[in-house]
Amino acid sequence: MQERFCTCGKMVLVRYGSNVKSARNPIFMIADKKIVSAVRLCPCCGMPLDINTLR
Ligand SMILES: [Zn+2]
Numbered sequence: 786m787q788e789r790f791c792t793c794g795k796m797v798l799v800r801y802g803s804n805v806k807s808a809r810n811p812i813f814m815i816a817d818k819k820i821v822s823a824v825r826l827c828p829c830c831g832m833p834l835d836i837n838t839l840r
Pocket of ligand 1: 791827828830831832
């Protein structure tokens with residue numbers, strides 16, 4: 786898993802799949818109080834998470 790940051794500064798974990806198809810569609814996860822959950826929108830600013838817009 787990689788650590789990336791939303792433009793608002795929220796840390797987002799990115800997990801790439803093991804095959805080519807899923808590698809193009811990484812799974813975004815947020816760690817909050819030791820609970821990790823998959824998300825599609827930033828819980829902080831509501832922006833749709835996109836690998837190209839994360840820092
Ligand atoms: Zn955000």
